[in-house]
Amino acid sequence: MKTIYLDHAATTATDLQVIDAMLPYFHENYGNPSSIYSISRITRNAIENARTIVANSIGADPKEIVFTSGGSESDNFAIKGIAQALKDKGNHIITSQIEHHAVLYTCKYLEKNGYDVTYLPVDNDGIVKIGELEKAIRPNTILITIMHANNEIGTIQPIRQIGEIARKHGVKFHTDAVQTFGHIQVNVDELNVDFLSVSGHKFYGPKGIGALYIRKGSKLTPLIHGGDQERRRRASTENVPGIVGFGKAVELALDIMENEAKRQTTLRNEFIKKILVTIPDTILNGHPADRLPNNINISFEGIEGESILLNLDMYGIAASTGSACSSSSLEPSHVLLSIGLTHEFAHGSVRFSLGKHTSQDELNQVAEILPDIIKKLRAMSPLYNK
Numbered sequence: 001m002k003t004i005y006l007d008h009a010a011t012t013a014t015d016l017q018v019i020d021a022m023l024p025y026f027h028e029n030y031g032n033p034s035s036i037y038s039i040s041r042i043t044r045n046a047i048e049n050a051r052t053i054v055a056n057s058i059g060a061d062p063k064e065i066v067f068t069s070g071g072s073e074s075d076n077f078a079i080k081g082i083a084q085a086l087k088d089k090g091n092h093i094i095t096s097q098i099e100h101h102a103v104l105y106t107c108k109y110l111e112k113n114g115y116d117v118t119y120l121p122v123d124n125d126g127i128v129k130i131g132e133l134e135k136a137i138r139p140n141t142i143l144i145t146i147m148h149a150n151n152e153i154g155t156i157q158p159i160r161q162i163g164e165i166a167r168k169h170g171v172k173f174h175t176d177a178v179q180t181f182g183h184i185q186v187n188v189d190e191l192n193v194d195f196l197s198v199s200g201h202k203f204y205g206p207k208g209i210g211a212l213y214i215r216k217g218s219k220l221t222p223l224i225h226g227g228d229q230e231r232r233r234r235a236s237t238e239n240v241p242g243i244v245g246f247g248k249a250v251e252l253a254l255d256i257m258e259n260e261a262k263r264q265t266t267l268r269n270e271f272i273k274k275i276l277v278t279i280p281d282t283i284l285n286g287h288p289a290d291r292l293p294n295n296i297n298i299s300f301e302g303i304e305g306e307s308i309l310l311n312l313d314m315y316g317i318a319a320s321t322g323s324a325c326s327s328s329s330l331e332p333s334h335v336l337l338s339i340g341l342t343h344e345f346a347h348g349s350v351r352f353s354l355g356k357h358t359s360q361d362e363l364n365q366v367a368e369i370l371p372d373i374i375k376k377l378r379a380m381s382p383l384y385n386k
């Protein structure tokens, strides 16, 4: 049985061209980039080449890019780094209720350490309430951190507008762009951001590599102290194969981005329409239009998302109930509760996230199988009596 993989928001397979680009940097070109001899110049150049690719892709200067171990580290670095660097200026941080745990739990950690955090509510589509944002800003606010697009429901935030408000009040602005980078256009000037987190494995790069964009002139206290790597902003011998693979993945993503975004948006919309029409008591979660091209999140009333996933798995279909991190807990997702879903709907949500290899035929197969699965589960469910 061939797997129908519809969990690209959790991770993607590393592209074979990315692996090819990485391979020479394990055994052949192994020099420590900080050393003086010529085999080190090769790795040093490879890193700087990748840095330039990443910088150009978001309209930044290469000096503004720091490589990290992934999206989680980039989020931690931006938020803790600012909190530490600006602690004499203030201790107030503004974020949203629907952030990824890498942001949410970093903020919770800071709350336990003397910081004050405002968690902005979102509307029923998952858009941050902008009016509340401006009201939340205080003289001691040092950072606003709001994600570009949500990993569970796909809603894309008005980041440019939020950035304008942040700038007007002289507050630094970070966005977690892990779900958008490599999928839709991301430009740091157009988005008015000071810090931006990205991760390789969400767009066919390797796992364990990411980057943080740090706007020129912004001071961040490092998370990792030690050597002088990354212009003293992140110690540790560089993950050269990872960085090279990351750069290659960015190149490949840019080549197909526009076409893929269009293709996936069409597939997405057709699938959503089909499911909502053929299966009763279902709703689409997230904004109908301002959403990631590859994100489909649907709630099926009266049944558990986990049971749906197990049944789909019997047909080789891989999907998710929301975020991979919360799939082992029985609590409904914080994102679905924040957009106002009742527990009956929040528990019955499934996320299908498409990728560059997802075909119309695969989605047709899922749309064919799903109604029977839902019918069967509902017939057994004490929560569904229609």
Ligand SMILES: *Cc1c(COP(=O)(O)O)cnc(C)c1O
Binding pocket: 009, 010, 069, 070, 071, 072, 073, 075, 100, 102, 147, 149, 150, 151, 176, 178, 179, 199, 200, 201, 202, 208, 209, 210
């Ligand atoms: C996946 C993800 C992260 C974490 O990235 P890692 O590279 O896995 O650490 C952070 N934020 C969002 C929105 C994500 O989707």
